[in-house]
Amino acid sequence: MPDVLSAALTPAAPAPATVPNARDAVRLLRPSQIREVANAGFGVPDVLPFWFGESDRVTPPFIRDAAxxxxxxxxxxxxxxLGIAPLRETLARYVSALHGPTSVDHVAVTSAGVNALMLAAQLVVGAGDRVVAVTPLWPNLVxxxxILGAHVETMSLAYGANGWQLDLQRLLGALTPDTKLLMLNSPNNPTGWVMSxxxxxxxxxxxRRHGIWIVADEVYERLYYPNEAGQGGMHGGMQGAPSFLDLAARDEHVICVNSFSKAWLMTGWRLGWMIAPASLMDDLGKLVEYNTSCSPAFVQQAGIAAIEHGAQFTRDLVADLRASRDHLVQALAALPGVDVKAPxxxxxxxxxxxxxxxSLDLCKALVREAGLGLAPGSAFGPEGEGFVRWCYACDTARLDAGVERLTDYLARHHTR
Structure with a gap:
């Protein structure tokens, strides 16, 4: 007689083989073409990487020392x-100085700006909702x-003699009453466009008329180079780009997302914040708990130092970036076939x-053959095809070396 216990412990025959997969909404997400180009650069000696959106300078000592x-x-x-009280209070004072009275009840600290964007979407968007995004655009916002099952429609900026511009009436026409959310990024990655x-x-x-939420990604608001003084907000003598916070009451259907990454060179620290209606904060706290629980305490202390002691640093950084922008635009404009405008x-x-x-094929070839790392325009949606993105957050000597490599590549290939 068979051993009943042994038979019971014998593994059953495996079921027909199936491949474990993520759900369809995740599988259909666009992979990062910027990362694809960067991966193509592994093993290529002496690549000049201008593909990622960060400076080649480390976070300043006064911030590192605070951490x-x-x-x-x-x-x-x-x-x-929602963050330690001293940081939320510091952010409330900072936002108030730039954009008008803002209480701590409207401030939430997040584990990076991209985390804030995800949390904002989770607060207001569900399966089947209609979302409109202004493109070309950093792909995360689209x-x-x-990921949440929403349907995203894009409305592209137009490129012309004055650079990238918004067709306002076209955007308003796209914002139909059945729209749940508008996603905007200004100053814009990748174009540098700034919404007036x-x-x-x-x-x-x-x-307001149609009850549409606005999520405004304003992480580049301090990196702003107006042609005329007085455009945008001011804080400690430093300029900020026009913001929805300048116009909207704090308890409207508006969520503004920001980050320490750009204006204080803290990309690797993963610290951000959002300004949102006070009525959302309890639910936002639940979402933070189920996503990350909180931002690290010592990183939040570094954020306090960045704001309280970083006014001159950010002022100097913006001046350096403006100079690098102007230097690169002038150099690129001299190349045959290149069309470039100062953003x-x-x-x-x-x-x-x-x-x-x-653009993806071109950028991979530039890495392989010229040691030059640029981001393909197609990484920012089909509206960006025909363009490439160059991050100019570095010194002019490094920019000159990159332009020289691009010049040599174009001369060799006689590309039309």
């Missing part, structure tokens, strides 16, 4: 979901609502170059 001191004092425990205050006012009034914001030049109608 070190916080670690030394034992700031290694969980914090409040793809995040799709009049455009913001028209969009805000339209969204009013962010840290990128998004320009047309021979061969960029297949």
């Amino acid at each position: 070190s001191a916080a670690l030394a004092s034992g700031a290694t425990f969980y914090t409040h979901n 793809e995040i609502p799709k 205050r009049d455009e913001q006012r028209a969009v805000l009034e339209h969204c 009013p914001g962010a840290m990128y030049v998004f320009f047309s170059v021979p061969g960029a109608l297949r």
Whole structure:
């Protein structure tokens, strides 16, 4: 008689083989073409990487020292979901100085700006909702609502003699009453376009009428180079780009996302914040708990130092970036077949170059054959095809070396 116990313990025959897959909404997300180009650069000696959106300079010492001191004092425990009180209070004062009265009840600290964007979408978007995004655009803003099952439609900026511009009436026409959310990024990655205050006012009034949420990605607001003084907000003598916070009451259907990454060179620290209606904060706290629980305490202490002691640093950084932008635009404009305009914001030049109608192929070839790392325009949606993005957050000697490599590549290939 068979051993009953042994038979019971014998593994059953395996079921027919199936491949474990993520759900369809995740599988259909666009992979990063910027990362694809960067991966193509592994093993290529002496590549000049201008593909990522960060400076080649490290975070300044006064911020690093604040984090070190916080670690030394034992700031290694969980914090409040919405951030430590001193940082939220510091952010409230900072935002108030730039954009008008803002209480701590409207401030939430997040684990990076991209985390804030995901949290904002999770707060207001669900499966089947209609979302409109203004493109070309950093792909995270287009793809995040799709993770939640939303349907995303894009409305492209237009490129012309004055660079990238918004067709305001076309955007308003796209914002139909069945739209749940508008995703905007100004100053814009990749184009450097900056939405004017009049455009913001028209969009805000339209969204008010139809109950449409606005999520404004304003992480580049301090990297702003206006042609005229007095455009945008001011804080400690430093300029900020026009913001929806200049116009909207704090309890409207508006969520503004920001980050420490750009204006204080803290990309690797993963610290951001959002300004949102107070009525969302309890639910936002739940989402933070189920995503990350909180931002690290010692990193939050570094954020306080960045804002309280970083006014002159950011002022100097913006001046350096403006000089680098102007230097690169002038050098690129001298190349045959290149069409480039000086953008009013962010840290990128998004320009047309021979061969960029297949921008991913071009950027991979530039890495392999010229040791030059640029981001393909197609990484920012089909509206960006025909262009490439160059991050100019570095010294002019490095930019000159990159332009020389691009010049040599174009001369060899005679690309039309």
